[in-house]
Amino acid sequence: MPSQARERRRKNRDSSLTDQQRSLPLPTVALVGNPNSGKTTLFNALTGTHQKVANYPGVTVEEVSAEVEIGETTLKFTDLPGLYSLDPATEDEAVAVGVLRGDFGSRPDLLVCVVDANNLERNLYLVGELLEQGAPLIVALTMTDVAAREGVQVDPHALASELGVDVIPVTAHRKGGARPILEAIERWLETRADHMVVSTCDTQEMQHYTEAISQALARIGIDALRSEIRAAVLDPGTSLRGAEEFPEVDALLQQAREAAAREEFHETAAATRYEWANRIATNVTRREAKRTLSITDRIDRILVHRVGGLLVFLAVMYFVFQSIYTLAAPLMTLIEDGFAWVGSAVSGWLEPWPLAQSAIVDGLIAGLAAMFVFLPQILILFFFIAFLEGTGYLARAAFLMDRLLGWCGLNGRAFIPLLSSFACAVPGIMAARVMPDARSRLATILVAPLMSCSARLPVYVLLIGAFIEPQFGPTVAGITLFGMHLLGLVVAIPVVLVLNRAIFKAHRLPFLLELPAYQWPKWRDVLLTMYMRGKVFVSVAGRIIVTMSILVWALLYFPRSDEDFARFRSEYEQLPARTQALISEDAYLEQRQAENSLLGRFGKAIEPIFIPAGFDWRITMGILAAFPAREVIVPTLGIIFNLGSDVDEGSRDLRSSLQAATWPDGSRLITPWTAVGLMVFFALCCQCMATLATVRRETNGWKWPVFMFTYMSVLAYLGAVAVHQLELAFS
Amino acid sequence: MIASEAKWQDLKVGSRARVTGFRKIGKLSKRLMEMGLTVGAEFTVQKVAPLGDPIEIVLRGYRLCLRKRESDDVRIEILP
Numbered sequence: 001m002p003s004q005a006r007e008r009r010r011k012n013r014d015s016s017l018t019d020q021q022r023s024l025p026l027p028t029v030a031l032v033g034n035p036n037s038g039k040t041t042l043f044n045a046l047t048g049t050h051q052k053v054a055n056y057p058g059v060t061v062e063e064v065s066a067e068v069e070i071g072e073t074t075l076k077f078t079d080l081p082g083l084y085s086l087d088p089a090t091e092d093e094a095v096a097v098g099v100l101r102g103d104f105g106s107r108p109d110l111l112v113c114v115v116d117a118n119n120l121e122r123n124l125y126l127v128g129e130l131l132e133q134g135a136p137l138i139v140a141l142t143m144t145d146v147a148a149r150e151g152v153q154v155d156p157h158a159l160a161s162e163l164g165v166d167v168i169p170v171t172a173h174r175k176g177g178a179r180p181i182l183e184a185i186e187r188w189l190e191t192r193a194d195h196m197v198v199s200t201c202d203t204q205e206m207q208h209y210t211e212a213i214s215q216a217l218a219r220i221g222i223d224a225l226r227s228e229i230r231a232a233v234l235d236p237g238t239s240l241r242g243a244e245e246f247p248e249v250d251a252l253l254q255q256a257r258e259a260a261a262r263e264e265f266h267e268t269a270a271a272t273r274y275e276w277a278n279r280i281a282t283n284v285t286r287r288e289a290k291r292t293l294s295i296t297d298r299i300d301r302i303l304v305h306r307v308g309g310l311l312v313f314l315a316v317m318y319f320v321f322q323s324i325y326t327l328a329a330p331l332m333t334l335i336e337d338g339f340a341w342v343g344s345a346v347s348g349w350l351e352p353w354p355l356a357q358s359a360i361v362d363g364l365i366a367g368l369a370a371m372f373v374f375l376p377q378i379l380i381l382f383f384f385i386a387f388l389e390g391t392g393y394l395a396r397a398a399f400l401m402d403r404l405l406g407w408c409g410l411n412g413r414a415f416i417p418l419l420s421s422f423a424c425a426v427p428g429i430m431a432a433r434v435m436p437d438a439r440s441r442l443a444t445i446l447v448a449p450l451m452s453c454s455a456r457l458p459v460y461v462l463l464i465g466a467f468i469e470p471q472f473g474p475t476v477a478g479i480t481l482f483g484m485h486l487l488g489l490v491v492a493i494p495v496v497l498v499l500n501r502a503i504f505k506a507h508r509l510p511f512l513l514e515l516p517a518y519q520w521p522k523w524r525d526v527l528l529t530m531y532m533r534g535k536v537f538v539s540v541a542g543r544i545i546v547t548m549s550i551l552v553w554a555l556l557y558f559p560r561s562d563e564d565f566a567r568f569r570s571e572y573e574q575l576p577a578r579t580q581a582l583i584s585e586d587a588y589l590e591q592r593q594a595e596n597s598l599l600g601r602f603g604k605a606i607e608p609i610f611i612p613a614g615f616d617w618r619i620t621m622g623i624l625a626a627f628p629a630r631e632v633i634v635p636t637l638g639i640i641f642n643l644g645s646d647v648d649e650g651s652r653d654l655r656s657s658l659q660a661a662t663w664p665d666g667s668r669l670i671t672p673w674t675a676v677g678l679m680v681f682f683a684l685c686c687q688c689m690a691t692l693a694t695v696r697r698e699t700n701g702w703k704w705p706v707f708m709f710t711y712m713s714v715l716a717y718l719g720a721v722a723v724h725q726l727e728l729a730f731s
Numbered sequence: 732m733i734a735s736e737a738k739w740q741d742l743k744v745g746s747r748a749r750v751t752g753f754r755k756i757g758k759l760s761k762r763l764m765e766m767g768l769t770v771g772a773e774f775t776v777q778k779v780a781p782l783g784d785p786i787e788i789v790l791r792g793y794r795l796c797l798r799k800r801e802s803d804d805v806r807i808e809i810l811p
């Protein structure tokens with residue numbers, strides 16, 4: 001039986017706090033709760049921030065804080081990763097528990113425990129643990145709408161009187177839906193009352209010890225709370241107000257700790273607390289006569305079907321990438337035309353100053369145009385990812401893939417970070433914190449950047465549009481795009497296998513994953529994700545591109561002199577007629593000028609490295625420029641291949657410049673094979689400073705980022721060479 | 732039919748089972764308890780993944796995926 005012993009505690013309000021102490025730390029309110037219960041949704045509503053929200057457990061993996069003014073008080077709200085219990089099993093849970101314990105500063109003053117009404121019993125387990133801590137607590141009841149859909153009704157008043165704390169229903173995803181919580185927090189600020197401490201799990205043995213320790217403490221004049229005593233028993237690291245110095249207390253404490261350390265203790269403790277949770281959940285919940293099958297179950301019949309499920313997964317992925325390709329095409333044309341118009345207008349104004357004309361039209365505008373053309377694809381990709389994340393499908397995909405990933409030593413949970421890496425590897429790497437042990441987390445981190453992120457999309461679309469679609473049609477183009485995205489996933493499997501079997505020697509990892517109820521994605525969240533991501537793309541890409549464009553343009557423009565041009569002209573005249581027929585004099589001159597530029601000389605010197613892959617110095621320079629951020633290759637190629645074009649045309653679009661490019665002997669520079677080789681290189685290479693910096697932070701050192709960079713560069717190079725060698729073998 | 736001690740491998744879609752105890756208490760079984768698989772808890776098998784593992788069970792009103800072959804420390808009996 002759970003102990004009903006309750007005690008009341010109140011903060012010392014008449015206290016002797018000095019003014020300085022009072023003005024120092026802001027009152028902090030932490031949002032705790034089970035994973036996927038709606039903490040971040042509530043946090044966003046309370047603070048007006050846009051933290052990521054999605055329908056699967058383990059979205060938030062770090063502590064995030066924001067300050068809000070309520071009346072005259074400024075409060076600090078903290079959003080935490082989800083917890084199943086106060087005994088953390090993963091890195092993200094450890095962060096949350098650390099904040100609650102006050103490991104990174106002072107403890108939160110008030111906890112808002114977010115409880116999913118549709119999953120009350122399991123959510124109450126954590127509430128029980130928190131109640132025993134004795135910290136001030138308010139319960140926010142979420143998902144009442146989902147519960148209603150499933151025929152479940154939770155009575156907040158009944159729950160409040162069972163728990164002895166405020167229970168506030170919220171619908172934080174709707175406008176104004178978080179206000180009741182703010183009001184409850186304001187009420188709490190006036191009293192700063194703690195709640196009654198409830199015991200939800202004690203065995204008789206444990207109750208006996210707590211009672212005995214309490215009495216022993218009373219004899220030496222210490223009035224301790226039962227929750228405090230229990231905490232000291234359960235966590236041998238904590239001190240019981242220094243009372244360990246008294247032999248009587250110390251002996252009892254040791255005995256109690258031994259009892260708690262015995263295995264059965266946990267078994268009975270968990271079972272007793274679940275009995276408590278079950279009793280309360282039954283008392284406060286009303287269930288309508290059960291419908292035959294819930295909506296979620298009906299959808300799962302198809303999506304998690306033993307055979308059909310996998311086919312659906314592939315079909316979904318294929319559909320996503322095919323639509324990215326086809327939907328974006330008309331928008332791209334629009335943007336291209338827009339930039340071409342701007343280019344020729346600016347070019348006209350700058351006619352009198354040829355240097356400035358070339359710098360702005362060929363450098364800046366060409367670079368920006370080359371990049372912005374890809375905004376539609378990025379937005380469409382983020383639309384699909386946000387949509388899928390919002391429905392709850394990702395957790396199902398993880399369930400389906402567990403066996404495959406388990407075979408190479410990972411675990412289905414890794415699938416979610418990997419799928420988010422299709423948007424961007426940085427959050428994907430962070431999301432690896434949900435992995436159940438350090439080695440599998442590391443393996444997940446190391447392969448996450450192999451997933452094709454949105455920054456690779458421009459490269460693929462450019463090359464597919466220029467070299468695959470004209471020759472093979474839009475269906476093959478779509479399939480190629482899909483194939484490039486599959487490539488990373490497919491290569492990741494042997495990489496993980498080698499890492500886990502040969503390097504880490506990891507054991508098989510347990511797999512535990514909760515499947516959320518399906519939801520319609522919240523359109524606001526989807527649009528916000530697209531907007532935020534679009535903004536990041538434009539501002540980051542914009543900033544890099546402006547600098548890179550100018551730099552690359554200058555390196556390519558200088559040195560330039562009439563003597564050189566005269567020399568190139570006489571060279572052209574001495575070319576055999578056959579070659580002259582292939583390349584016009586102007587094109588030849590521009591090409592020689594480019595080769596003679598600073599960039600060209602450097603590129604020529606290192607060209608041999610990439611010759612086995614069939615890349616000339618211009619592509620090589622594009623690749624090198626793209627190491628800090630892979631999308632930079634697009635504007636770089638835009639400038640390298642455009643500078644030769646007639647400025648009066650405005651900026652010519654990059655696709656046709658690439659198609660027209662030739663080797664010095666007049667043969668085509670980029671064949672469909674070369675295009676595939678280049679895409680393979682980009683698919684496998686780690687050209688992203690942000691990724692490396694994140695890996696360094698997550699693994700506390702340079703060892704793993706260096707390893708990652710090396711293995712991915714080698715893979716990318718070998719992949720590109722392999723494609724070119726196949727081309728040579730077949731033609 | 733009376734409930735009988737069973738192996739996780741025997742579970743099929745639609746089976747109902749009850750936890751009767753633990754063979755060993757390790758990190759995973761502690762976590763399973765915290766997730767609700769405590770002595771006396773009943774659950775139904777909802778889905779089996781391609782290739783037979785993992786499985787999805789409905790437990791205390793929610794859906795949990797776990798692997799059969801990792802759950803052997805949890806003793807169960809199949810309910811009729």
Ligand SMILES: Nc1nc2c(ncn2[C@@H]2O[C@H](COP(=O)(O)OP(=O)(O)OP(=O)(O)O)[C@@H](O)[C@H]2O)c(=O)[nH]1
Pocket residue numbers: 033034035036037038039040041042052053054055056057058059060061080081082083142143144145146170171172173390519522
């Ligand atoms: N219908 C409904 N959906 C909600 C409600 N609150 C949150 N959601 C949805 O539930 C899902 C999870 O919400 P989050 O706010 O990301 O949950 P979380 O607790 O922060 O999750 P983790 O960070 O993974 O621990 C999202 O799809 C939300 O849109 C609610 O009251 N009603």
Ligand SMILES: [Mg+2]
Pocket residue numbers: 039040041052059060080081082
């Ligand atoms: Mg969250």
